Amino acid sequence: MTTRWFGEPVRRNEDPRFLTGEGTYVDDIHPPGTLQAAVLRSPIAHANITKIDVCAARALEGVVAVWTWEDLGDVFRPSPMSVPHESLTHPKTQYPLARDKVNYVGEPIAFVVAHDRYIAEDACDVIEVDFEPLPAVVDLEAAVAPDAILVHDDVPGNVAATLTQQVGDPDRAFAEADHVFTARLYLERGAGQPMETRAVLAQWDELEHVLTVWDTTQAPLSIRNGLAVLLGLPENGVRVVAPDVGGGFGTKIMMFYAEEVLVPLAAYKLRRPVKWVEDRREHLIASNHERGQLHESAIALRADGTILGVRDTFLHDTGAYTPYGIVVPIVTSTQLPGPYRIPNYFSESRTVYTNKVPVSPYRGAGRPHGVFVMERLIDLAAREMGMDRAEIRFKNFIAPDEFPYDVGLTFQDGAPTRYDSGNYQAGLAKVLSHIDYEGFPAYQARMRDEGRFIGLGMASYVEGTGIGPYEGAHVRVDGTAQKVVVATCVGTQGQGHETSFAQIVADELGIRPDQVEITTGDSRSMNWGSGTYASRSAVVTGNAVGVSARAVRAKAATIAAELFEANPADIEFENERVFVNGSPEYGLPLWDVAIVANPIRYAYGSQAAKAIAMRKQRPGPPLPDGDDPGLEARKYFSPAQAAFASGNHAAIVEVDPETGIVTILRYVAVHDCGRVINPMIVEGQVHGGVAQGIGGSFYERMVYTPEGQPLSTTFMDYLIPTAMEIPSIEVDHIETPSPLNPLGIKGAGEAGVIPVPALMAQALEDALSPWKVRVTELPLNPGEIRALVRAGIDPEHVNA
Amino acid sequence: MIVTERAVSVSVNGATYARTIPVRLLLSDFIRNELGLTGTHLGCEHGVCGCCTILLDGQAVRSCLMFAVQADGHELITVEGLAPAPGQLHPLQEAFRQEHALQCGYCTPGFLTTLIPFLESNRDPSELEIRQALSGNLCRCTGYQNIVKAVQRAAREMRTVEPGR
Numbered sequence A: 001m002t003t004r005w006f007g008e009p010v011r012r013n014e015d016p017r018f019l020t021g022e023g024t025y026v027d028d029i030h031p032p033g034t035l036q037a038a039v040l041r042s043p044i045a046h047a048n049i050t051k052i053d054v055c056a057a058r059a060l061e062g063v064v065a066v067w068t069w070e071d072l073g074d075v076f077r078p079s080p081m082s083v084p085h086e087s088l089t090h091p092k093t094q095y096p097l098a099r100d101k102v103n104y105v106g107e108p109i110a111f112v113v114a115h116d117r118y119i120a121e122d123a124c125d126v127i128e129v130d131f132e133p134l135p136a137v138v139d140l141e142a143a144v145a146p147d148a149i150l151v152h153d154d155v156p157g158n159v160a161a162t163l164t165q166q167v168g169d170p171d172r173a174f175a176e177a178d179h180v181f182t183a184r185l186y187l188e189r190g191a192g193q194p195m196e197t198r199a200v201l202a203q204w205d206e207l208e209h210v211l212t213v214w215d216t217t218q219a220p221l222s223i224r225n226g227l228a229v230l231l232g233l234p235e236n237g238v239r240v241v242a243p244d245v246g247g248g249f250g251t252k253i254m255m256f257y258a259e260e261v262l263v264p265l266a267a268y269k270l271r272r273p274v275k276w277v278e279d280r281r282e283h284l285i286a287s288n289h290e291r292g293q294l295h296e297s298a299i300a301l302r303a304d305g306t307i308l309g310v311r312d313t314f315l316h317d318t319g320a321y322t323p324y325g326i327v328v329p330i331v332t333s334t335q336l337p338g339p340y341r342i343p344n345y346f347s348e349s350r351t352v353y354t355n356k357v358p359v360s361p362y363r364g365a366g367r368p369h370g371v372f373v374m375e376r377l378i379d380l381a382a383r384e385m386g387m388d389r390a391e392i393r394f395k396n397f398i399a400p401d402e403f404p405y406d407v408g409l410t411f412q413d414g415a416p417t418r419y420d421s422g423n424y425q426a427g428l429a430k431v432l433s434h435i436d437y438e439g440f441p442a443y444q445a446r447m448r449d450e451g452r453f454i455g456l457g458m459a460s461y462v463e464g465t466g467i468g469p470y471e472g473a474h475v476r477v478d479g480t481a482q483k484v485v486v487a488t489c490v491g492t493q494g495q496g497h498e499t500s501f502a503q504i505v506a507d508e509l510g511i512r513p514d515q516v517e518i519t520t521g522d523s524r525s526m527n528w529g530s531g532t533y534a535s536r537s538a539v540v541t542g543n544a545v546g547v548s549a550r551a552v553r554a555k556a557a558t559i560a561a562e563l564f565e566a567n568p569a570d571i572e573f574e575n576e577r578v579f580v581n582g583s584p585e586y587g588l589p590l591w592d593v594a595i596v597a598n599p600i601r602y603a604y605g606s607q608a609a610k611a612i613a614m615r616k617q618r619p620g621p622p623l624p625d626g627d628d629p630g631l632e633a634r635k636y637f638s639p640a641q642a643a644f645a646s647g648n649h650a651a652i653v654e655v656d657p658e659t660g661i662v663t664i665l666r667y668v669a670v671h672d673c674g675r676v677i678n679p680m681i682v683e684g685q686v687h688g689g690v691a692q693g694i695g696g697s698f699y700e701r702m703v704y705t706p707e708g709q710p711l712s713t714t715f716m717d718y719l720i721p722t723a724m725e726i727p728s729i730e731v732d733h734i735e736t737p738s739p740l741n742p743l744g745i746k747g748a749g750e751a752g753v754i755p756v757p758a759l760m761a762q763a764l765e766d767a768l769s770p771w772k773v774r775v776t777e778l779p780l781n782p783g784e785i786r787a788l789v790r791a792g793i794d795p796e797h798v799n800a
Numbered sequence B: 001m002i003v004t005e006r007a008v009s010v011s012v013n014g015a016t017y018a019r020t021i022p023v024r025l026l027l028s029d030f031i032r033n034e035l036g037l038t039g040t041h042l043g044c045e046h047g048v049c050g051c052c053t054i055l056l057d058g059q060a061v062r063s064c065l066m067f068a069v070q071a072d073g074h075e076l077i078t079v080e081g082l083a084p085a086p087g088q089l090h091p092l093q094e095a096f097r098q099e100h101a102l103q104c105g106y107c108t109p110g111f112l113t114t115l116i117p118f119l120e121s122n123r124d125p126s127e128l129e130i131r132q133a134l135s136g137n138l139c140r141c142t143g144y145q146n147i148v149k150a151v152q153r154a155a156r157e158m159r160t161v162e163p164g165r
C-alpha cells in the first residue's frame, strides 16, 4: 500500500459548509408546521410534589399539548440502566417527568408543546405546582454521614455502589514501607458545556410509517433501539439522525435524557413535527455534570523512592441518578495508577446520591481525578523525601520493554487493564527538554529576583481508549458520481471524521480524501454500532473503515486482474486508476472498475461502456456464487480490549501573590496516540482538551447552595475560559503503534484534559513555594489562591 | 392597547425583508426562524458566548440581545453574506480552514462576524490585540490558538490583496 494521506495534515472536508453557515445542526432543520416544546423544571432540589395544575397552561392560545407524568401512558417508566455492574447495588434512573417527588433543581415536571417557543414558555409560567420541600443532600461527606437525609428512601446511606479493586498485598506494602504519605484531595463539579446545547426534533412520516428523530446525541443507534422499544415500533420504524453537532464532550450521550423520549412521543402522538431546543440555563442546571470526587489517599515508598503501594478511597458524586452506572468511578480507579509500576494497590469508591444534576462521563471521564490523586501523591513524596520530581517519575515508570503490561485491574469494558504499548520515559524526557526543565531553577531564581513568582508543573497519564464492542463501516465506490461513499453510525461532534476516515479510504483506493463522502450518525445507513465515547471512534470505526476499504480494494484488484489477465497481487491503485504494476497502460479508472463490478448489460457513459465490453464471457451465472454486485463492502472491527494512549505535559505558570491571578507562560504537551491519521486534527483535539483542563483548574465550577440551588446558571457564573486565558499549546508526538488494530492507532479525543489539574496544582505549589502553599483541591479562583498565600508561612511575604 | 406586533423592514446580506412580527421576537430568532438564515447560532442567549454575532451597519453585535423590531431600517450581514460568491470563501474563512480554526463549527460564524470589522480597523494586529478581539467569543473545541493563527494569516492575506488601503 502506498501510504500518502495517512499521517498528513489534510485540510478538512467538513469545513466549507461550517464556514459559510451551511452546516445543519438540529435546530437548523425546521419541517413546515413544526411545533416547539418547552420543559417545566423543578425549582427545588428535593421536594414532594403534592399537586400539579396545568389548566391555565392548556387554556393559553397557541398551546397544543401540556403533559405531566399522567399523560405519558406506557412511556412513563424509568430509563434503562444502560451500564449495569455487579457493584451497582442501588441503581436509579430517571422517569421522563417527575410524579410525586423531585430530586434536583432542573428535573423535568411538565412538557408543553405550542406553536412557538415563546408561547410554550408562557405556558410553563402558568403551570402551578405545589411542593412540600424536603431537606437537600448536597455535600458528599454529609451524604454518607450516619444520620444523613436520603435522596431516595430505598437507598440506605445514599450509596449506589461500593466498588473495590485490589492488586497485590497493599497492607503488607504499607507495613513494610520506609515512607507513607497521605492526602485528602478534591475536584469540584464541572461539565462539558458544548457551545451547541442539546436539541431534539421528531417527525412522523405517515407514508413511510417512520418516526425520524434528529438528535444531538453521540450515540444515534442506541437511541434508535431504545425508542423503538419504548414506542412499540419496529427498529426500522425509527430513524435517529445526529446531523452536525456542535460539540459533545460526553455530555450528549445519555440513555435517555427526558426530552429524547418526550419529543419523539409528542411527534408520534400529535402527528406533527415537534422540536425542543435546550437553552443555556437548562443545559447548566439539567444536562449531566461530572468531576466531583473526594479522595482520601496514601502512598507507600521505599527510601530510594520506589513506590510500593497506593491506597485510595473516594466518594463519587453521582447526583440524583446513576444514568451511566459507575463508569466514571471505575475509570478513576483503574486509570489512577497511570504510567507507574504500582505492585500493591487498593481502591475503594462509594458512588453517592446527592440532590444535584446526574453525572455521566465528561471528557476525561474520571481520569483527571485519578491522575490528580496519583500525581499529587508523587509530588508529596518527592517533596517530603527531597527527591527531584522528574527523577521519582522516571524511577517508577513502567519500562518500554515491559509491554504488554498488566496493571491487574478490570477496566470499564470488563477486560483487563493491560497496556498494549507505550514509552513513558521517552515522553517525559521529550516534554522536559522542550520546557527546559534543567534550566528552569536558574530561570525561576532570576524571576524571583525581579519579584515574580513562576512555577513549573509536569504530569503524566495513561488513557484507555477505543474500547469495543465493535463498529462497522460500509464503503461503496459510486462509479457514476466518481466518488466513494462511506457510511458509519458513530456521531461526530467536531472531531473531523469526514476527513480522517476519508484519508484511510483514499490510501486504500488510490484516490483523494475529498473524493470520499462520509456519513456519520444516521441510523438508517448502519444498523449496528454503539457510538462516540471513550475516545473510540477513530480507533474502532477508523479500523472498520480501513478493513472495509481494504475489502473493496481486494475486489477491485480481482476484477482488474481478470480484465488484464494479471495476478491480483500485481494490481496497483493510484491517481484514481487501477492498473497492472509496471504497466500503467493496462489500467482503468477506479470508477469504471466499479461499473464493471455490476454485471448488467448497460452502462452510463462511454468510458464505462468500453470497460464493460472488456469483460470476458465466463461460463456460469453472471454473478458467481458467493459474489456480490458492485464495488462495496461492509465490515466490522471489534477490538479485544482498549488501546492505551499516554501523554506527558508540562507548563510554566506565573502567579501574582497579591491578586492570586495565574498566567500560563508556556504549555507543552507530548502525546502518544500510536499512529496518527491526521496530526492537525489530533493537535486540535489536544488544544481543546487542555483548554478544558485549564477551565477545570481555575475557572469552571458548578456551585450549589446548601439547599441544593445551583448558582452556576449562566456563562457569567460558569466561566468558560476565553482566548485571554488559554495560552498557545506546543504539541509534540511520540508514536508507539498499538498492536491491537491494523492501523496501529489509539484514541486522542479526551487526552488533552486529563493531566491538566494535576500539573497546575504542582505548578502553583512551585510558584508559591516561599509560602509553602499546598494545593489539595481544584478549581482555585484568584481569591482562593490569594487566601492560600495569606495562610502561608513565609515571614518575608506575610503581608502579601 | 398593548402593541404586540409591528411591521419591520430589514436588509440582510443585500436583500430587503419586510415582515410583521411580534415585538418580543429576538433578532436572533427572526434571522434564524423567519428568514431561514440558520448560520447564525445561539450558544447562550444571554450575551456572553458571541455565537449569535452579526454585523449591523458594519458593527459586530449580538443578535440575541436585540429585539428584531430594533433592527428596523438597518442593514445586517450574517455569516451567509461573507463569501464573495457561492462556492468561494472570504480570505478569513479560507484562513480558518487552513489553520484548522474550527472543529464542531458551532462558534465559527460568530468568530467570523466579530473579526470582519476588527480586521478592517486593524490591518496588522498583534497577537495580544487579536486575543482581545476574540475574548468576547467562546469556543469550546479549539483552545483558540488556531483561531489566533487564522486571524494572523487572514490579516497577511488581506494586506497583500489590498495593499494600498
Ligand code: FES
Pocket: B041, B042, B043, B044, B045, B046, B047, B048, B049, B050, B051, B052, B053, B062, B063, B064, B065
Ligand atoms: S447567543 Fe448571543 S451571545 Fe450567546
Ligand code: FES
Pocket: A195, A246, A247, A494, B101, B102, B103, B104, B105, B106, B107, B108, B138, B139, B140, B141, B142
Ligand atoms: S469549534 Fe466547536 S465551539 Fe468552536
